[in-house]
Amino acid sequence: MKNEAAKKKVLIVEDDKSTQLLYSKVFSTDLFESKYDEDGETALATYASWKPDLIVLDMMLPVMTGFSVLKKIRKDFHDTTTPIVVSTSLAGKEDIIECSQQGIQGYIIKPFNFKELRKKFSAFAPQLETLPQDDATAAETDSSQKEKPQNTLKKYLSSYSAGNMGKEEMCVKIMKAVDFDQLDLPSLPDIVFKINEAITNTETTYKDIAELLATDQGISATLINLSNSPFYRGVSQCVTVEDAIMRVGLKETLEVVSVITNRSLYALIDPRFENHLADLFRHSVACGVASRVIAEHLHFDNVSLYFTLGVLHDLGKLLLIRVFSELFEKEEQMSADSLMDIVNSLHNTLGAKLIKKIGFPDLFANVAQKHEKLDQKFSNFEKELPLIIVANLYTKKFGYGHLQDDIDVLETTAAIYLHVNDSVEAKIQKGIAQYFKMLGVVT
Ligand SMILES: [Fe+2]
Ligand SMILES: [Fe+2]
Numbered sequence: 179m180k181n182e183a184a185k186k187k188v189l190i191v192e193d194d195k196s197t198q199l200l201y202s203k204v205f206s207t208d209l210f211e212s213k214y215d216e217d218g219e220t221a222l223a224t225y226a227s228w229k230p231d232l233i234v235l236d237m238m239l240p241v242m243t244g245f246s247v248l249k250k251i252r253k254d255f256h257d258t259t260t261p262i263v264v265s266t267s268l269a270g271k272e273d274i275i276e277c278s279q280q281g282i283q284g285y286i287i288k289p290f291n292f293k294e295l296r297k298k299f300s301a302f303a304p305q306l307e308t309l310p311q312d313d314a315t316a317a318e319t320d321s322s323q324k325e326k327p328q329n330t331l332k333k334y335l336s337s338y339s340a341g342n343m344g345k346e347e348m349c350v351k352i353m354k355a356v357d358f359d360q361l362d363l364p365s366l367p368d369i370v371f372k373i374n375e376a377i378t379n380t381e382t383t384y385k386d387i388a389e390l391l392a393t394d395q396g397i398s399a400t401l402i403n404l405s406n407s408p409f410y411r412g413v414s415q416c417v418t419v420e421d422a423i424m425r426v427g428l429k430e431t432l433e434v435v436s437v438i439t440n441r442s443l444y445a446l447i448d449p450r451f452e453n454h455l456a457d458l459f460r461h462s463v464a465c466g467v468a469s470r471v472i473a474e475h476l477h478f479d480n481v482s483l484y485f486t487l488g489v490l491h492d493l494g495k496l497l498l499i500r501v502f503s504e505l506f507e508k509e510e511q512m513s514a515d516s517l518m519d520i521v522n523s524l525h526n527t528l529g530a531k532l533i534k535k536i537g538f539p540d541l542f543a544n545v546a547q548k549h550e551k552l553d554q555k556f557s558n559f560e561k562e563l564p565l566i567i568v569a570n571l572y573t574k575k576f577g578y579g580h581l582q583d584d585i586d587v588l589e590t591t592a593a594i595y596l597h598v599n600d601s602v603e604a605k606i607q608k609g610i611a612q613y614f615k616m617l618g619v620v621t
Contacts (some may be wrong), residue, residue: 186303188212189230191221191247192265193239194540196531197288200474201234204295209305218242220252230260232302237266238539245273245280252280261302267292267409267538279488288535299432335502349524353531387431388420397435401426404434404616433466433485450514451503458496462489464578464610468569471609476565484565488573490542491549491566494529495521522620528548556595564592572606 188205192198193216205212213228215221217240225233225247233251237244244264251257261283266273274285286298300306331352335476338348391398398419405422406415423431469488473481489499498521530547534540545566548554557566574581587593588600 185211188232190214190234192236217342218247233262235264359463461578465573467609468572468606471606494525497532564595567592
């Protein structure tokens with residue numbers, strides 16, 4: 179047992195539980211005395227009373243942002259020496275420049291893993307170098323001949339397909355592997371994050387979007403094509419991205435771009451999944467349209483956000499399919515159908531984790547996790563989750579997926595909570611059909 183006084187005091191300001199868990203593995207109680215705060219204001223109070231030796235500060239925090247906490251410590255408390263390492267998602271990496279101007283000793287970009295954290299923080303605590311390589315499978319395999327994580331996962335799945343492991347057990351094992359960063363996640367193109375950010379920002383202008391899209395020639399070309407399609411019936415030919423955005427409309431541009439970028443993720447890989455992926459793409463886009471139509475029908479603000487949430491609600495499935503198809507060679511025994519069975523039962527819990535890991539906001543993870551919970555209770559003013567639940571059901575009902583016979587959409591808790599009535603149904607059907615007609619020019 180080490181002398182408590184000799185331990186470094188680390189204040190970790192992080193509101194995401196799974197990230198906290200990861201920090202707790204790095205800042206173990208053997209070597210550190212650590213405190214966890216989940217919002218900026220509480221963290222500032224802890225800082226003032228506890229005087230930590232090191233602060234790990236997330237940027238996106240409730241109540242007061244990480245940036246404000248940093249500024250207060252450096253300016254109001256005149257503390258320029260306590261080391262502060264900021265953590266941010268890929269979408270917020272521009273924050274780092276501003277943070278550097280305030281004075282930080284380092285930064286880490288989410289998603290990160292145990293190894294990266296240990297390396298980053300060993301500059302502040304050399305004893306971290308001696309920590310063993312932690313991982314989820316260490317306890318189950320002989321550490322001297324540790325298997326590659328991909329192989330471990332493959333072993334779980336094969337054991338499941340051979341009937342030697344129940345589905346529940348296998349799901350738990352896979353989730354454990356994900357918790358401990360054992361999976362190589364497919365990466366999303368950077369533009370997905372940027373577009374997502376632009377869509378959620380209500381102050382986005384034509385110019386911002388045009389500049390953003392100019393970085394991706396494929397998208398620019400598709401958009402110009404679309405603006406010149408019969409669907410938009412222009413009198414003159416659009417030749418620039420700006421022209422195209424003006425004609426198609428800002429909101430529609432954002433939607434189309436989000437669909438196009440999303441579709442690029444479906445460009446795969448393994449022919450066994452081709453049909454499943456095509457179905458999933460149609461289901462996702464239809465759900466995006468249904469979500470937007472319902473949001474408009476209910477006079478909600480920021481309808482494009484609902485569109486994006488709808489398009490991405492099953493992102494967990496897509497990511498899982500990609501992970502699985504990379505794991506299995508074409509000649510392997512595991513059929514696409516049995517893998518899809520696993521994908522379906524894991525896509526909520528695991529999907530939410532994966533979505534967080536690739537840096538999407540918590541709102542997306544929440545929708546990914548709970549969109550199939552028909553008994554879900556909603557907190558006051560919660561709009562996004564109930565709306566996506568209803569949109570997902572209607573999407574299935576109208577032929578983009580499979581709706582269980584015994585489900586009456588209007589009788590679900592979410593539909594009752596939102597006061598949705600059957601007058602929205604025709605609008606959804608029409609909206610989806612129109613959207614697919616329009617997409618015909620880009621698919
Ligand atoms: Fe789903
Ligand atoms: Fe779905």
